Amino acid sequence: MGAQIIDGKAFAAQVREKVAGHVAHLRQAHGVTPGLAVVLVGEDPASQVYVRSKGKQTVETGMNSYEHRLDASTGEAELLALIEQLNSDRDVHGILVQLPLPAHLNEDLVINAIAPEKDVDGFHISNVGRLATGQKAMVPCTPLGCLMMLREHHGSLSGMNAVVVGRSNIVGKPMAQLLLRDSCTVTIAHSRTKEIEEVTRRADIVVAAVGRPEMVTGDWIRPGATVIDVGINRVDAPEKGTNEDGSVKTRLVGDCHFESCAEVAGAITPVPGGVGPMTIACLLANTVTACCRMHGLAEPEGLTA
Numbered sequence: 001m002g003a004q005i006i007d008g009k010a011f012a013a014q015v016r017e018k019v020a021g022h023v024a025h026l027r028q029a030h031g032v033t034p035g036l037a038v039v040l041v042g043e044d045p046a047s048q049v050y051v052r053s054k055g056k057q058t059v060e061t062g063m064n065s066y067e068h069r070l071d072a073s074t075g076e077a078e079l080l081a082l083i084e085q086l087n088s089d090r091d092v093h094g095i096l097v098q099l100p101l102p103a104h105l106n107e108d109l110v111i112n113a114i115a116p117e118k119d120v121d122g123f124h125i126s127n128v129g130r131l132a133t134g135q136k137a138m139v140p141c142t143p144l145g146c147l148m149m150l151r152e153h154h155g156s157l158s159g160m161n162a163v164v165v166g167r168s169n170i171v172g173k174p175m176a177q178l179l180l181r182d183s184c185t186v187t188i189a190h191s192r193t194k195e196i197e198e199v200t201r202r203a204d205i206v207v208a209a210v211g212r213p214e215m216v217t218g219d220w221i222r223p224g225a226t227v228i229d230v231g232i233n234r235v236d237a238p239e240k241g242t243n244e245d246g247s248v249k250t251r252l253v254g255d256c257h258f259e260s261c262a263e264v265a266g267a268i269t270p271v272p273g274g275v276g277p278m279t280i281a282c283l284l285a286n287t288v289t290a291c292c293r294m295h296g297l298a299e300p301e302g303l304t305a
């Protein structure tokens with residue numbers, strides 16, 4: 001393995017430290033405590049873990065955490081009424097609705113009901129448009145985390161060739177916008193891209209966000225390129241044996257085949273411990289940013305796009 005490992009866990013800890021420092025300053029100098037409201041509908045086990053972790057880290061960094069857990073059968077009107085209440089609550093600076101929502105709820109409708117200035121996920125159509133047109137926006141947490149790691153690793157990204165594999169609204173598209181804003185030459189590749197390996201082989205930076213386990217292999221990567229793996233896929237791991245109930249044990253893998261990519265790349269993020277931890281750290285950063293913007297205060301340095 002030749003590649004340097006980009007340690008997202010350690011980098012996320014640094015981001016949280018910066019967030020905590022700025023929160024302490026806001027409280028002492030301005031008497032303001034940022035507050036984050038997280039809404040979870042239903043009992044999806046992974047979502048429950050993420051929401052618990054968000055609440056814990058919010059409190060650990062000195063902010064107020066407001067958790068709203070709603071039954072899986074909650075109707076749209078009830079959810080929208082809660083969002084309306086949080087929109088007008090002056091103690092709440094950030095609002096996040098954990099995704100995925102149960103199938104009977106319209107995700108776009110719900111997200112667009114959040115006040116754009118409190119939309120710490122950066123998913124509201126107004127923030128999407130502002131990002132695309134180079135205006136001040138709330139930026140989606142996962143792409144923001146990737147950008148922070150790339151800036152830390154490379155310094156300037158100006159003039160680099162970046163290929164984003166995946167075109168989702170949550171990661172692929174905003175990632176491409178952020179790289180463009182940092183003056184990269186950006187290509188978005190996807191499942192229909194012809195000779196995709198040749199496209200990625202031209203890249204100085206490959207961001208893989210397709211949701212397909214280990215799709216990107218070492219022969220897709222230009223020697224020395226930086227690989228950011230956004231995928232978090234749980235796959236069977238028969239080599240680890242079975243659980244007490246007889247089911248096969250599992251392991252997490254990214255969208256990149258780690259071993260073969262790491263042979264060729266100059267730097268790579270692992271899964272787990274790469275992009276994932278940065279997602280929650282950037283949520284905390286966005287909450288502080290939203291709070292500062294709402295109160296007309298200086299934004300923390302190094303925590304925004």
Ligand SMILES: Nc1nc2c(c(=O)[nH]1)N[C@@H](CN(C=O)c1ccc(C(=O)N[C@@H](CCC(=O)O)C(=O)O)cc1)CN2
Pocket residue numbers: 050096097098099100121141142232252271272273274275276277278279280
């Ligand atoms: N409203 C939102 N919903 C969802 C988002 C989001 O950004 N906003 N992202 C994901 C889930 N997510 C946060 O919500 C998230 C996913 C993964 C991790 C993480 O740290 N992963 C670890 C591995 C964890 C494990 O062992 O299972 C890692 O990669 O090291 C954090 C947050 C979907 N929903």
